[in-house]
Amino acid sequence: MPWLLETLPPPLRTALVHGSEGAGHLAGCARLATEAGLSPLAGELLLAAWAESPLDAALAGQVAALANASPQARSLAAQVVANSAPPAELTYYGRLAARRDTAKIKLYLSRQRVSEPGNLFWDRLSLTHALDAEDWDWAGEVSTGLPEPLARVLGGDLAMFRGDAEAALAEYSRARELWDCPGLEARLGLACLAQGNESPAAGWLRASLAREPWRTQALLALSDHLSGRRNMRRPLEGRVEVLLYTFNKAPDIDRTLTSLFASDLNGAGVTVLDNGGTDDTPAVLAAWSDRVGPERLRTVRLPVNVGAPAARNWLMSLPYVRQSDWTVFLDDDVSLPVGWLGLLGAAASLYPRAGVWGARVRDHSRPAHIQSADVFLDLPAGPDTSPDTGPDTGPGQPGTRRFSLSTCHHQTLDRGQFAYARPAATVTGCCHLFRTATLASLGGFDLRYSPSQYDDLDHDIRLLLSGVTPAYQGHLAVDHFKSTGAKGGEGQAEYGTGFANQYKLHQKFDAESFRAAARTADEAAWKDALGKWRDIGNGPQGPFPD
Numbered sequence: 001m002p003w004l005l006e007t008l009p010p011p012l013r014t015a016l017v018h019g020s021e022g023a024g025h026l027a028g029c030a031r032l033a034t035e036a037g038l039s040p041l042a043g044e045l046l047l048a049a050w051a052e053s054p055l056d057a058a059l060a061g062q063v064a065a066l067a068n069a070s071p072q073a074r075s076l077a078a079q080v081v082a083n084s085a086p087p088a089e090l091t092y093y094g095r096l097a098a099r100r101d102t103a104k105i106k107l108y109l110s111r112q113r114v115s116e117p118g119n120l121f122w123d124r125l126s127l128t129h130a131l132d133a134e135d136w137d138w139a140g141e142v143s144t145g146l147p148e149p150l151a152r153v154l155g156g157d158l159a160m161f162r163g164d165a166e167a168a169l170a171e172y173s174r175a176r177e178l179w180d181c182p183g184l185e186a187r188l189g190l191a192c193l194a195q196g197n198e199s200p201a202a203g204w205l206r207a208s209l210a211r212e213p214w215r216t217q218a219l220l221a222l223s224d225h226l227s228g229r230r231n232m233r234r235p236l237e238g239r240v241e242v243l244l245y246t247f248n249k250a251p252d253i254d255r256t257l258t259s260l261f262a263s264d265l266n267g268a269g270v271t272v273l274d275n276g277g278t279d280d281t282p283a284v285l286a287a288w289s290d291r292v293g294p295e296r297l298r299t300v301r302l303p304v305n306v307g308a309p310a311a312r313n314w315l316m317s318l319p320y321v322r323q324s325d326w327t328v329f330l331d332d333d334v335s336l337p338v339g340w341l342g343l344l345g346a347a348a349s350l351y352p353r354a355g356v357w358g359a360r361v362r363d364h365s366r367p368a369h370i371q372s373a374d375v376f377l378d379l380p381a382g383p384d385t386s387p388d389t390g391p392d393t394g395p396g397q398p399g400t401r402r403f404s405l406s407t408c409h410h411q412t413l414d415r416g417q418f419a420y421a422r423p424a425a426t427v428t429g430c431c432h433l434f435r436t437a438t439l440a441s442l443g444g445f446d447l448r449y450s451p452s453q454y455d456d457l458d459h460d461i462r463l464l465l466s467g468v469t470p471a472y473q474g475h476l477a478v479d480h481f482k483s484t485g486a487k488g489g490e491g492q493a494e495y496g497t498g499f500a501n502q503y504k505l506h507q508k509f510d511a512e513s514f515r516a517a518a519r520t521a522d523e524a525a526w527k528d529a530l531g532k533w534r535d536i537g538n539g540p541q542g543p544f545p546d
Helices: 010-018 023-035 039-052 057-064 071-082 091-099 102-115 120-133 136-144 148-161 165-178 184-195 198-211 216-227 250-262 281-292 308-317 340-350 436-441 455-465 495-508 511-537
Strands: 240-246 269-275 297-302 326-330 357-363 370-372 421-423 431-435 471-480
Touching (some): 010 023, 010 216, 010 511, 023 039, 039 057, 057 071, 071 148, 102 120, 120 136, 184 198, 184 216, 216 511, 250 281, 269 281, 269 308, 281 297, 297 308, 308 326, 340 357, 340 431, 340 471, 431 436, 455 495, 455 511
Parallel strands (some): 240 269, 357 471
16 A cells, blocks of 8 residues: 555645644645645644644634544643633733843743633743743643643653653653543654663554654654664764864854864864954964864964855865865854764765755754754745745745745754654755765855855755755754854844845745755655655564554
8 A cells, every 4th residue: 555645745745744743834734635635634634733732722723623533632622712812912022022031021921820820822822932941840830730631741742852751751641541642652652762662662653653644753763763773873984074164252162172072083184264253262272272283173264254155165175175085064153962973974874875964953052942954945836926026034025935944843842853864955054064075066155145144055955956965864963052043033133144145045046946956855855755664664563553
C-alpha cells in the first residue's frame, strides 16, 4: 500500500513534508485538505492543530463542531469556547505588549486571572507570555489550573522544554488515560528518546505513524533512531578551516572561542577577522593566540568594517583557506557542544552531495526557542503578477514577497521534535560547513547584503538554482547569544537594513527562479522522507505495531 502522503495533492503533500508541527501550520494544512475535498484528513489535521494550542478558542470552536472528532475532544473544545471571554478593550495590555515589558505584563495578567477566575482568555495570554519568557514557574502555575486533560499534556510539554524527560513521561502517560490527544504518541516517543529508553521510543513513534501517517517529524525521528544516525559522528577527511568575523563584540567572541577551543577540532585551523572594531577585540584575540598558539589561531585585522559578506569573502580569499578541503563559517556569538564538528561530518557523510551543511540553532538565553532549523521556501499560490516594489512585511506595505520561509520551528518550542538530519532549502549561517571547492564555485557572498543579513540565504538559493541542496543536521544544537528579532523588529535598530536586504533578495531573482529553487529543495526532502518511510516499512517490524 502507498504511504498516505503519496496519495495527496502536491500542495498539501509539500506542506506536510515541510513539517507537521505548529498550530498555525497544521491549521493551514487542514485548509488545504478541505480544498482538496479530503474532509476526514482535514478534521484530523484540525484536531492536531488544536492540540498544539488547546486554549485557542477559535480552533476549539471548529473542533467542537467536527463530526469526526471524538465526543471527548468535542466536549473539551466546547469547554474552552464556553470559558473564553475576551474583554471589551485591551488598550493597556496592548501598550505593555508593544513595550515588551514582561514584568508588568505578568503582573497585569496575574491580576486579571484573579479577578476573572476560570476565564481561559487570560490563561491563554498568560501562557503565551510565560512560554515566550521561558518562565516555567509561571507557565506551570497557569497550566495546573486548566481542565486536567489539557493540564497534563501542557505539563508534559513544559517538562520537556525544561529538560526533564522523566517528569514529561509521567505527565504524558497520565494524559493518555484522560484524553486521546493527537500527537501524544510522538510526544511519548521523544520523551523516551530523551531519557535513553530506545525500545519504547521506537514503539511510540511507530504508534504515532500508525495513527497519523502524515507526521513527518515522527517519521524522521524514528528513522534516525533505528538507523543509528541519531548518535552518528564522523571526522571530516582532509583539512578543515574554521572562519569567524567579528565587529565590536569582544565579550561575545571571547565566549565563542572558549567553547570552540574546548571542542574536538580534530586538527582544524581557526581564523578570526576583526572587522575594523574599536573595542577590546584585538586584546581578546591576542590573549587567545598566546593561549592556544598562533599555529592554531590566526587573526586578520581590517582598518574598517567592510560588512559580513565582504568579511566572508576576505577570509575565503586567504591562500591557506583556498587550499583547504572544508570551510566552516561560525558567528562570533555562539556556544558549541564538544562534538559539533563530528556531527557536521556525520551529516556530510549522510548527504555527500549537499552544498552546505547546517545546524539547529537555539536562543542561548531561552534554549527552548529554536531560531533556525530545516527551513523551506513557501511560494504564493498562482502566477506572480505583482509589481516589483519589494517584500510585503505587513499591512499597508506595498509590493509582494516572491516567497516566505517556513516557520514550523517558530510555532512551537523544542521538545526534540527537530532533532534529525535531512535536505532543506536553507540552513543558517550561524554555523555551516562547506566543501571549499563548492564554496568557491559560486563566486562568494553577495556584497549587496552589506553590512549584514540574508547573504547566507542568497547563497543557499544560488546553490538550489545550481541543482544542489543544503542539508540540515538537527542533532547538532548550537546556542546563539543574540535573540532573534531583538534588534530586527519594526522600530528596532536593524529593521531598516533587514527590510532593505529582503527587498534586494526578493528582486534579485524572478518568480520562476524562486519556484525552481523551491522545487529542488522540496523534491529532495520528499525523496528523503519517502525513502525513510519505505526503509522502515521494509524492516523486520514495519512502521507500525502489530
